[in-house]
Amino acid sequence: MSALEMPSSGTEEVAEDSLARPQRSVDRLLAGNAWLVFAFLYLPILVLAVYSFNDNDRVGVWGGASTRWYGEMFTNARVMDALWTSITVAVVSTVIATVLGTAAALSMERYRYRGQRTFDGLLYLPVIIPDITMAVMLLLFFVQAFDLIFVATGVQLSRGVGTITLAHVAFNISFVALVVRARLSGLDGALEEAAADLYASRWQAFRRVTLPLIAPGVAGGALLALTLSLDDVVIAEFVSGAGSTTLPVYVFGALRRGVTPLINAVSVLMLGGSILLVLLSLMVSRRRDQQ
Amino acid sequence: MTDTGLTTGQRADASSDGTATSAVTLQGVTKRFPGAKGADPVVAVDGVDLEIRDGEFFSLLGPSGCGKTTTLRMIAGFEYPTAGSVQIFGEEVGLEPPNRRPVNTVFQSYALFPHMTVEENVGFGLQMKKVDRDEAARRVADVIDLVQLQGRESRKPKQLSGGQQQRVALARALVNHPKVLLLDEPLGALDLKLRQAMQVELKQLQERVGITFVYVTHDQEEALTMSDRIAVMDGGKLLQVGGPGAIYDRPRTRFVADFIGDTNLLRATAEDPGSARLPDGTAIRLEHHAAPGSDLMVAIRPEHVGLRATDADRDLTLDAIDGEVALVTFLGNATLYEVVGDRGDPPTRVRIRQGNAPGVQHFGVGDRVRVRWAPSSATVLED
Amino acid sequence: MSTTVPPPEVDPDLADPAPPPGPGLERAAEKAESRRGFLVGLPSYAYLILFFALPLLIVVIYSFATRSIRGRTVLGGWNLDSYGRLLDDLVLDIAWRSLWIAVLTTVVCLVVSYPFAYYLATRPARIRGVLLVLVMIPFWSNLLVRTYAWRFLLSSDGPFTSFLVAIGFEDAQLLFTPTAVMIGLVYGYLPFMILPLYATIERLDHSLVEAARDLYATGWQAFWKVTWPLTRPGVIAGSILVFIPSFGAYVTPEILGGRGSTMLGSYIARQFIGTASDWPFGSALSVTILLVMMVAATAYFRSGGKNL
Numbered sequence: 001m002s003a004l005e006m007p008s009s010g011t012e013e014v015a016e017d018s019l020a021r022p023q024r025s026v027d028r029l030l031a032g033n034a035w036l037v038f039a040f041l042y043l044p045i046l047v048l049a050v051y052s053f054n055d056n057d058r059v060g061v062w063g064g065a066s067t068r069w070y071g072e073m074f075t076n077a078r079v080m081d082a083l084w085t086s087i088t089v090a091v092v093s094t095v096i097a098t099v100l101g102t103a104a105a106l107s108m109e110r111y112r113y114r115g116q117r118t119f120d121g122l123l124y125l126p127v128i129i130p131d132i133t134m135a136v137m138l139l140l141f142f143v144q145a146f147d148l149i150f151v152a153t154g155v156q157l158s159r160g161v162g163t164i165t166l167a168h169v170a171f172n173i174s175f176v177a178l179v180v181r182a183r184l185s186g187l188d189g190a191l192e193e194a195a196a197d198l199y200a201s202r203w204q205a206f207r208r209v210t211l212p213l214i215a216p217g218v219a220g221g222a223l224l225a226l227t228l229s230l231d232d233v234v235i236a237e238f239v240s241g242a243g244s245t246t247l248p249v250y251v252f253g254a255l256r257r258g259v260t261p262l263i264n265a266v267s268v269l270m271l272g273g274s275i276l277l278v279l280l281s282l283m284v285s286r287r288r289d290q291q
Numbered sequence: 292m293t294d295t296g297l298t299t300g301q302r303a304d305a306s307s308d309g310t311a312t313s314a315v316t317l318q319g320v321t322k323r324f325p326g327a328k329g330a331d332p333v334v335a336v337d338g339v340d341l342e343i344r345d346g347e348f349f350s351l352l353g354p355s356g357c358g359k360t361t362t363l364r365m366i367a368g369f370e371y372p373t374a375g376s377v378q379i380f381g382e383e384v385g386l387e388p389p390n391r392r393p394v395n396t397v398f399q400s401y402a403l404f405p406h407m408t409v410e411e412n413v414g415f416g417l418q419m420k421k422v423d424r425d426e427a428a429r430r431v432a433d434v435i436d437l438v439q440l441q442g443r444e445s446r447k448p449k450q451l452s453g454g455q456q457q458r459v460a461l462a463r464a465l466v467n468h469p470k471v472l473l474l475d476e477p478l479g480a481l482d483l484k485l486r487q488a489m490q491v492e493l494k495q496l497q498e499r500v501g502i503t504f505v506y507v508t509h510d511q512e513e514a515l516t517m518s519d520r521i522a523v524m525d526g527g528k529l530l531q532v533g534g535p536g537a538i539y540d541r542p543r544t545r546f547v548a549d550f551i552g553d554t555n556l557l558r559a560t561a562e563d564p565g566s567a568r569l570p571d572g573t574a575i576r577l578e579h580h581a582a583p584g585s586d587l588m589v590a591i592r593p594e595h596v597g598l599r600a601t602d603a604d605r606d607l608t609l610d611a612i613d614g615e616v617a618l619v620t621f622l623g624n625a626t627l628y629e630v631v632g633d634r635g636d637p638p639t640r641v642r643i644r645q646g647n648a649p650g651v652q653h654f655g656v657g658d659r660v661r662v663r664w665a666p667s668s669a670t671v672l673e674d
Numbered sequence: 675m676s677t678t679v680p681p682p683e684v685d686p687d688l689a690d691p692a693p694p695p696g697p698g699l700e701r702a703a704e705k706a707e708s709r710r711g712f713l714v715g716l717p718s719y720a721y722l723i724l725f726f727a728l729p730l731l732i733v734v735i736y737s738f739a740t741r742s743i744r745g746r747t748v749l750g751g752w753n754l755d756s757y758g759r760l761l762d763d764l765v766l767d768i769a770w771r772s773l774w775i776a777v778l779t780t781v782v783c784l785v786v787s788y789p790f791a792y793y794l795a796t797r798p799a800r801i802r803g804v805l806l807v808l809v810m811i812p813f814w815s816n817l818l819v820r821t822y823a824w825r826f827l828l829s830s831d832g833p834f835t836s837f838l839v840a841i842g843f844e845d846a847q848l849l850f851t852p853t854a855v856m857i858g859l860v861y862g863y864l865p866f867m868i869l870p871l872y873a874t875i876e877r878l879d880h881s882l883v884e885a886a887r888d889l890y891a892t893g894w895q896a897f898w899k900v901t902w903p904l905t906r907p908g909v910i911a912g913s914i915l916v917f918i919p920s921f922g923a924y925v926t927p928e929i930l931g932g933r934g935s936t937m938l939g940s941y942i943a944r945q946f947i948g949t950a951s952d953w954p955f956g957s958a959l960s961v962t963i964l965l966v967m968m969v970a971a972t973a974y975f976r977s978g979g980k981n982l
Contacts, residue, residue, distance in 0.1 A: 026893070027793075029789070030789050030790075030792060030793040031793060033786070033789045033790055033793065034789075034790050034793045034794070034805075037786060037787075037790045037864070038808060040861070040864075041808075041809075041812050041861075041864065041865075042808075042812075044820070044823035044824055044826075044827055044861070045812075045815075045820065045823055047823070047826075047827060047833055048819075048822070048823040048826055048827075051826070051833070058831055059826065059829070059831065059832065060826075060829065060830075060831035060832040060833055060835070060836055061831060061836075100717055100718040100721055101718065103714050103715060103717060103718055104715050104718035104719070106714055106715075107711050107712070107714040107715025107718075108715065110711065111707065111708065111710065111711020111712070111714070111715075112708060112711065113708035113709070113711050113712045114708070115712075119715060119719050122719065122722050122723070122726070122727060123718070123722065125726070126722070126726055128918065128967060128968070128971045129964060129967065130918060130919065130921075130922030130939070130963060130964070130967055131919070131922065131924065131939075132922050132924045132939045132942050132943060132960065132963070133733075133922070133942075133960045133963060133964045133967075135943075136733055136942065136946060136956060136957065136960045137726075137729035137730055137732065137733045137960070138725070138729050139946060140729065140732045140733055140736055140953070140957070141725070141728060141729035141732050144732055166725055167725070169721065169725070170721070170722065170725040170726050173718055173721060173722060174722075177718070227814055230816065231816050231817055231818070233817075233818050233925055234924050234925060234939075234943075237947075238943075238946065238947075248816065248818050251818060251819070251822065252818060252925065252928075252929075255822060255825065255928075255929055256928070259825060259826055259829050259832070263822070264826065267816075267819040267822050267823070270816045270818075270819050271815055271816060271819050273816075274811075274814055274815040274816050274819075275811055275815065277814060278807075278810055278811050278814045278815070281810075281814065282807060282810070367884075367888060368887070368888075369884050369887075369888075388887060388892075388893075389884070389887040389888045390887050390888070390889075390890045390891055390892055391890075394888075395888055395889065396884075396885070396888045398881050398884070398885060399881075400879070400881055402879065402881035402882050402884065402885035403885075404882060404885070404886075404899075404900060404904075405904065406903045406904060415886065415889050415891075415899070416888075416889030416890050419886075419889055419890035419891045419895060420890045463885075463889065464888075464889075467889065467890070
């Protein structure tokens with residue numbers, strides 16, 4: 001799962017004519033392949049971005065540039081509702097998952113106790129489980145739980161922002177724990193011992209030594225959680241109610257009915273948000289490298 | 292640069308017929324690496340001329356970053372020279388890839404293939420050269436015997452100790468019967484005891500197989516004990532080439548004198564040919580070719596300096612300074628003294644290393660002593 | 675945070691005066707240490723038990739339940755009917771299609787990504803950093819939106835189709851075919867392949883390649899004998915990371931696929947959303963797909979552990 005960690009671009013330089021580098025002819029082929037891959041990755045996004053400024057009701061026919069669809073997007077109550085739901089769910093679930101995930105990582109890396117391996121498995125499973133299975137699980141769980149609560153108390157709960165947040169915390173704990181553990185395992189255990197040797201209590205050692213050192217890992221985990229929460233369609237679609245949906249669920253629903261210029265604009269907005277998060281992660285990982 | 296002519300400690304057979312074959316010849320070899328972000332290119336090796344004779348144990352010695360490893364890598368073919376010529380037994384190979392050069396390398400990190408067994412690692416080169424399967428198996432078995440790794444053929448490198456990995460790396464190179472074996476600080480990762488044992492073993496091995504060894508090291512003791520000849524490098528330049536004795540006794544530059552062993556560096560002013568004067572006024576005898584009045588830098592090894600009580604008879608064949616013992620360091624097999632001269636401002640300071648053989652007179656801090664050396668053991672440095 | 679870490683007063687290690695060491699006390703101190711570690715993790719475990727393990731159990735239970743005539747799930751009359759239906763031709767068709775689309779997606783991603791990652795890993799450090807960022811951006815970008823970009827490109831009045839028609843392909847129809855789904859999956863999961871490959875290639879000890887060249891291997895031989903076997907963990911990791919989400923894909927086939935390109939993920943979703951819902955059958959499908967994934971993930975760790 002190393003792919004979840006932002007790989008650093010190592011410092012070791014491969015010399016211009018080192019043998020680790022391919023021969024010139026092969027190198028040219030590789031370069032060609034690389035530019036094709038970049039084109040493949042970026043052209044669709046660029047075309048979409050350009051067409052989101054298309055002043056035409058028909059999405060594929062260019063009718064001049066305008067910000068008309070962005071204006072429409074910001075006045076569309078359903079889009080704005082969904083946007084706020086998304087942001088609320090993402091922020092709340094990220095905060096909870098970061099605290100819980102960091103604690104779980106500490107517990108796994110810094111202590112030994114019985115049953116640890118079982119919990120390790122429990123902590124890992126949400127990472128590898130397919131979205132659709134997780135979605136089905138949580139849907140059945142909430143239906144069943146709300147039935148029980150209704151029978152027991154007569155209160156009828158319904159699915160919405162709350163259930164989506166609970167569901168996102170459930171998978172985000174594992175991702176945060178994964179990232180923080182990677183950071184913790186690279187940390188010299190002697191540092192905490194040194195703190196203890198210098199009269200720090202366990203809590204002081206954590207606050208003054210461990211936490212500052214794993215802070216970039218915690219921040220990286222939180223950003224990953226935020227991204228995953230904003231990305232999620234499948235689980236949110238299953239555990240959201242009729243009243244409130246997140247932005248991706250709204251887009252997904254609209255897509256089933258067809259492509260519209262409004263969806264173009266919403267998509268570009270979401271993309272912009274993603275890119276903002278990437279740049280943030282890069283800044284975090286750069287700080288991490290510097291330490 | 293040419294040899295100083297002094298061949299102390301050099302093996303006789305290498306030049307027995309007077310015109311030994313050259314195993315490796317470097318002519319004007321220069322290597323420039325592109326600098327980081329618009330900075331000037333880094334000159335790693337700067338115009339090196341060098342001749343390594345067939346069958347000798349040759350060391351490239353210098354501090355890290357002096358260009359010795361880059362020089363070795365250009366002989367191996369991992370780097371191509373920016374300018375100059377690299378010849379192996381008279382054949383120009385400067386731009387040949389390593390797989391077409393009759394040399395093999397023992398890497399500093401060993402670079403053993405982690406996914407192959409000892410046997411597969413050792414047999415790799417023969418397999419690439421498409422050597423007949425039976426012959427290859429025989430040669431692999433032989434070389435594994437040679438480095439005493441019998442019974443470990445099917446282990447993976449990770450299951451071996453550092454010393455054993457080192458032997459595998461050696462076997463993997465030797466099995467190909469290279470014309471020249473290149474060794475890049477091969478003992479650097481081993482602990483002291485093992486390193487010393489391997490030094491002896493390597494030297495014996497080299498004598499047995501008779502292959503030219505080119506050995507890169509930053510450890511001057513290692514170079515002195517193992518080599519037939521040594522090239523000292525610094526800042527990409529070749530400073531001096533010669534046998535261990537010549538390098539040690541007749542360092543050419545201040546860097547060589549300082550880098551190899553401990554040395555006393557004294558300033559002096561040239562007088563008539565054959566004499567000079569220390570800043571404290573002491574006249575000394577010195578072989579030099581400088582004009583009277585010019586500044587000289589003189590090197591004298593601490594073990595070439597003797598220590599006597601001041602009331603001892605004056606020996607006129609020796610130069611001497613009177614002074615007081617300032618520091619005594621017991622080294623086990625020897626004692627190191629530091630003596631401060633009586634005259635001069637600042638006074639002359641000399642370090643003396645005296646073996647602890649029975650009967651040797653010992654001194655304490657504050658004792659009045661006379662420091663003496665033979666004029667022939669004082670060397671004038673070029674810089 | 676403060677609830678998960680005990681206050682300093684209870685710390686026995688630093689209690690003053692220190693008790694004399696002894697076997698009994700040592701064991702007690704270790705026990706306290708273990709308990710503290712467990713308490714630190716407890717809130718997370720409790721959360722995951724409630725919102726992950728329990729839901730998983732409920733799905734397993736549902737998979738043995740009965741569907742009533744009116745589409746409601748009856749918890750009772752436990753049976754294996756839902757699992758029996760996994761062998762229906764329709765289900766096998768969909769499973770087979772999911773499998774080959776996922777395998778093909780993985781292979782295409784690998785073939786494109788390996789040379790790409792190799793190129794990246796052998797650039798000078800400062801160029802490498804920039805190129806890496808260019809890979810990270812799509813990796814972190816919203817998958818739905820990126821899939822949507824292709825829906826837009828391929829739609830009947832989209833730019834791509836207009837282009838094809840303009841150059842003479844009148845009846846070009848890519849959208850709603852398995853090919854479109856595959857393009858979407860490759861597009862979506864390509865970075866998942868590139869990044870682990872890049873990580874292993876970049877970590878590779880260059881002196882191993884040099885050693886192979888020193889031992890008379892040509893560039894190609896050195897690649898096949900040394901580089902490829904040593905980067906296989908990255909190949910396996912990338913393949914699993916692409917295969918798992920492709921096999922269970924739901925969003926991509928929904929957006930880019932048509933009637934003939936239903937995959938397991940969307941088929942499961944259909945059992946819960948919409949009119950023809952059948953929760954016990956959907957649960958049985960979910961449990962099955964989860965088991966397949968766990969087998970794949972285990973294989974990944976086995977092979978990874980062996981090679982690293």
